[in-house]
Amino acid sequence: MPDGLESESRKLLGRLRDLMAEEAAGQERLDKITHLTANSMGCEVCSIYLFRDEETLELCATEGLKAEAVHQTRMRVGEGLVGRVAKSGARVNTADAPSAPGFRYMPETGEEIYSSFLGVPIQRLGETLGVLVVQSKEARKFIDDEVYALEVVAMVLAEMAELGAFVGEGAAMSARHTQPYLIRGVTGQEGAAEGHVWLHEPRVVVTNPIADDPHREMERLHEAVEQLRVGVDQMLAGARGGDKEQLEVLEAYRMFANSRSWMRRMQEDISRGLSAEAAVEKEQSTARTRLSQVPDAYLRERLHDLDDLSNRLLRILTGQGSVTGAEMPDDPVLIARNIGPGELLEYGRKLKGIVLEEGSVGSHAAIVARALAIPLVIRAGRVTTEALNGNHIMVDGDQGVVHLRPDDTVVAAFRDKMAMMAQAQERYASIREKAAETLCGKTISLQMNAGLMADLPSLAGSGAEGVGLFRTELQFLVRSQMPKRTELAELYARVLDAADGKRVVFRTLDIGSDKVLPYMKATDEPNPALGWRAIRVALDRPGVMRMQLQALLRAANGRPLSVMFPFIAQYSEYTQARAEMDKALERERILGHPIPESLEVGAMLETPSLGFAPDAFFREVDFLSIGGNDLKQFFFAADRENERVRRRYDTLNSSFLTYIQQIISRCDTHGTPISFCGEDAGRPVEAVCLAAMGLRSLSMRPASIGPVKHLLRKTNLDELRQVIENAREAGEQSVRPAVMDYLRKQ
Ligand code: PEP
Ligand code: MG
Numbered sequence: 001m002p003d004g005l006e007s008e009s010r011k012l013l014g015r016l017r018d019l020m021a022e023e024a025a026g027q028e029r030l031d032k033i034t035h036l037t038a039n040s041m042g043c044e045v046c047s048i049y050l051f052r053d054e055e056t057l058e059l060c061a062t063e064g065l066k067a068e069a070v071h072q073t074r075m076r077v078g079e080g081l082v083g084r085v086a087k088s089g090a091r092v093n094t095a096d097a098p099s100a101p102g103f104r105y106m107p108e109t110g111e112e113i114y115s116s117f118l119g120v121p122i123q124r125l126g127e128t129l130g131v132l133v134v135q136s137k138e139a140r141k142f143i144d145d146e147v148y149a150l151e152v153v154a155m156v157l158a159e160m161a162e163l164g165a166f167v168g169e170g171a172a173m174s175a176r177h178t179q180p181y182l183i184r185g186v187t188g189q190e191g192a193a194e195g196h197v198w199l200h201e202p203r204v205v206v207t208n209p210i211a212d213d214p215h216r217e218m219e220r221l222h223e224a225v226e227q228l229r230v231g232v233d234q235m236l237a238g239a240r241g242g243d244k245e246q247l248e249v250l251e252a253y254r255m256f257a258n259s260r261s262w263m264r265r266m267q268e269d270i271s272r273g274l275s276a277e278a279a280v281e282k283e284q285s286t287a288r289t290r291l292s293q294v295p296d297a298y299l300r301e302r303l304h305d306l307d308d309l310s311n312r313l314l315r316i317l318t319g320q321g322s323v324t325g326a327e328m329p330d331d332p333v334l335i336a337r338n339i340g341p342g343e344l345l346e347y348g349r350k351l352k353g354i355v356l357e358e359g360s361v362g363s364h365a366a367i368v369a370r371a372l373a374i375p376l377v378i379r380a381g382r383v384t385t386e387a388l389n390g391n392h393i394m395v396d397g398d399q400g401v402v403h404l405r406p407d408d409t410v411v412a413a414f415r416d417k418m419a420m421m422a423q424a425q426e427r428y429a430s431i432r433e434k435a436a437e438t439l440c441g442k443t444i445s446l447q448m449n450a451g452l453m454a455d456l457p458s459l460a461g462s463g464a465e466g467v468g469l470f471r472t473e474l475q476f477l478v479r480s481q482m483p484k485r486t487e488l489a490e491l492y493a494r495v496l497d498a499a500d501g502k503r504v505v506f507r508t509l510d511i512g513s514d515k516v517l518p519y520m521k522a523t524d525e526p527n528p529a530l531g532w533r534a535i536r537v538a539l540d541r542p543g544v545m546r547m548q549l550q551a552l553l554r555a556a557n558g559r560p561l562s563v564m565f566p567f568i569a570q571y572s573e574y575t576q577a578r579a580e581m582d583k584a585l586e587r588e589r590i591l592g593h594p595i596p597e598s599l600e601v602g603a604m605l606e607t608p609s610l611g612f613a614p615d616a617f618f619r620e621v622d623f624l625s626i627g628g629n630d631l632k633q634f635f636f637a638a639d640r641e642n643e644r645v646r647r648r649y650d651t652l653n654s655s656f657l658t659y660i661q662q663i664i665s666r667c668d669t670h671g672t673p674i675s676f677c678g679e680d681a682g683r684p685v686e687a688v689c690l691a692a693m694g695l696r697s698l699s700m701r702p703a704s705i706g707p708v709k710h711l712l713r714k715t716n717l718d719e720l721r722q723v724i725e726n727a728r729e730a731g732e733q734s735v736r737p738a739v740m741d742y743l744r745k746q
Helices: 003-021 026-040 080-088 144-159 214-239 244-257 260-271 276-292 297-318 341-350 364-371 408-430 457-462 473-477 485-499 535-540 543-556 571-591 608-612 615-620 628-635 654-670 684-692 702-713 717-729 736-745
Strands: 045-051 056-063 074-076 092-094 116-124 127-136 181-184 186-189 192-199 332-336 353-356 376-378 392-396 401-404 443-450 467-471 504-507 561-568 599-605 624-626 674-676 697-700
Touching: 003 026, 003 144, 026 045, 026 056, 026 127, 026 144, 045 080, 056 080, 056 127, 074 080, 080 092, 080 116, 080 127, 116 144, 116 276, 127 144, 144 276, 186 353, 186 364, 192 408, 214 244, 214 260, 214 276, 214 297, 244 297, 260 276, 276 297, 332 341, 332 392, 341 364, 353 364, 353 392, 364 376, 364 473, 392 408, 408 702, 443 457, 443 702, 457 485, 457 702, 467 485, 467 697, 485 504, 485 543, 535 543, 535 561, 535 571, 543 561, 543 571, 561 571, 571 599, 571 615, 599 608, 608 628, 608 654, 615 654, 624 654, 628 654, 654 674, 654 717, 684 697, 684 702, 684 717, 684 736, 697 702, 717 736
Parallel strands: 192 332, 332 353, 353 376, 443 467, 443 697, 467 504, 504 561, 561 599, 599 624, 624 674, 674 697
Antiparallel strands: 045 056, 045 127, 056 074, 092 116, 116 127, 181 401, 186 376, 192 392, 392 401
16 A cells, blocks of 8 residues: 555544544534545545434435535435445445446435545444445546545444434434334243343443554554464363364354454554554454355354454453443343353342343243243344443333333333233232132142252242252253262252252253253264253263262152153153162162152153053153153154244144143053143143143243133133134134133133
């Protein structure tokens, strides 16, 4: 790059910095920027167009076009050259604008006399906020340095926090980050919460995009990159021998961190007048735009890696760690792109709500959020970009909707809804000690699902009769290394102490599929949900199960004990697992340790095959629990974690209910106690239908016990059964419409 040109673009930046330091704000500052840019670049026109809403751009400031067009001229994304830049996120540089594809002139601006056009997107972190344009009468194509200078001005504009405030009255995007914003996501955990935003990873704010001393900035960049490389190498060293995917990600990090072209581009940015952090952000932004347009999923994933790396570098440069000094509000609603179960547990119950940009219903974070009964919305697009620390936020976990910076009407409506829910809770509290007795005189046993020590207080509060499913893997998942037998024994003993004589059904370790222990060698499987998981792992590598069974026997210390094995697909798996229990029991006897006063050993029915097991299995097993989450995914061959297919199949599908009915009938024949512990047991309508099919024991999230009991007490199961059978005989695919109709009439 010729020296003269380099200094030109630096000079422009220097003037821009002086301008930004002046008192002027708002429209005046914007006008000055267009004036300065046009002058410095020797153009007659410089204009700023900003998004007014997702579809429309508005001319917000201009030097050279007619002043009366400001805030009047608007265009749709994709329309004209400006719209083309906004849509593609790529610059348009032409000496003959009227002949360029897509050209459309706006008569009110008087732009028809200008021949050359250079438009660049105003982007922040890959998101286009508007378009910056220079035009001149002289027909010329702008040279690289001019393009660069304009891009840098666009970047400085993008950093202006008040940018959105320039858009005219009534614009949806005006005063970005101050206007209400509605996000539709997916329910992760029901419930409503109001609070203030707490960003798990706050965005780094670059306050000094322009720098005086490029040498100093180069040094800062080099030091920061060095620190970054050392950090990545340390992470890699720590991860060796561990999870393969994690290693792959770190290898990609290292590749990026050592990328010469990345470094060269940032150095070039600095030499043209940007500060080190602005250079990092500029490259981050460019990479985001480029990569978000590639169709290849693998490459897009790398976008995340590069993004993370750039964020790390920005944090090093600005000294803004995760801890930014901001104080956590009293009513924090956690916002994150995604979060691990351990991190979530660290926040614990102080969170009012959680909103994740990614995440899935079956993820560990969702399981933990459910265990802590914190309303959770997942797949809330753009939430991490839109939310600022301290913003007022309302989370509707039932509908999967998030109201960011809600206006007064939404606040009022939402608070009404919360008040109604609180009233309902009171109503449930009033029936807490009552039995779940239906109008036709049948009593259903309601139990709760748990997995953490923190869940146990709910046993008294919810009115549950016991713990129908204790997911022991949660304890394994939230640790960084395999727990020891004594630790587990102590923990299980505390669980039994807290249950105070109520029955607790411990399910042995259910890992594999989406539940991967960080300290166990991961296996690469094409279909993990159908792969080496749960009892299959336990029987192939019995060490951990033996340790766990021993811990359970020690914890019981003579008290009654209930244990069940997950994911039993055939009779022999149950007999083998049971044999392990018998051996463990014998060992305890020989060692002279107390053995449980009574011992029940059950199985989870989570695969369709087990419903067709030989009669001998039903006679031998002490009890069965239907794991509806897994059973449903295999019955319909629809991945429970894939939102696209999961929702196609209704639990109240006639075929599924018929299958449940057949299982119950086989259990009745052989006197096998049967319960249901999947998520559907906690949904009142589904729960009454399961009871109508003959289930007398349901285990669910503690928060669901009140609503389920309430509906059960108002329902006649015999009548409901008839409604279901009629609908089924009429050939209905789902009995839901008929059931809803019946329940409404009641
Ligand atoms: C189930 O599959 O229904 C179940 C209760 O187990 P999990 O959700 O832990 O797989
Ligand atoms: Mg399961």
